Amino acid sequence: MNVKLFGGLQVFEIGYLLVLCFLPWVVAQPAITTLLTSLSLLCSCYYIYKKATSKKIDVKGKGVFITGCDTGFGFALAKRLDCLGFTVNAGCLSSVCEGAETLRSSTMGKMNVVQLDVTSDDSVNKALKFVTDHVNKNNLELWAVVNNAGLNFLGDVEFCSMDIYKRIADVNLFGVVRVTKAFLPLIRKAKGMICLKTISKVE
Incomplete structure (x- = not known):
């Protein structure tokens, strides 16, 4: 803070x-x-x-990439930024879930739903290619990446296996690093920003 x-x-x-x-x-x-x-x-x-x-942000030509948009904060942020006029690329773990379908029906017409698993290099690279192609094709700049995807498992240490801890670290830590490293060239080019907003989700 x-x-x-x-x-x-x-x-x-x-x-x-x-x-x-x-x-x-x-x-x-x-x-x-x-x-x-x-x-x-x-x-x-x-x-x-x-x-x-206060200085207003000119949203024209600005794109945003958000991870973890299936539900919760990521979903709400994607809808809000879309309403403000940003071009939103919403990364969803499942591209056919209810949240993804709702985002696709955006009335502003600047919403793209991208299938994204932050624990997979292949998935992140595919999302990067999609966003890069979309940015170049529409003469946009990637103004911000919001690392929102997060996972948590509530339970006593004795009852949590190491696989659970590894899964949490893979999403909450290495997922953030993986996405940030992949999208950093686009962010640097646009002099944009990297944001971290991890929302815990109980499984």
């Missing part, structure tokens, strides 16, 4: 707890109540100003 953000959250939480502790006394002091109300209004105005003046 960003250090500044973490520090800000701590300050905010401590301040919130102090306000709760001294709330009865604060309410009884009109001057303090007025001050807090004014500060709240100033913070609200600053937030609205920052929101209104």
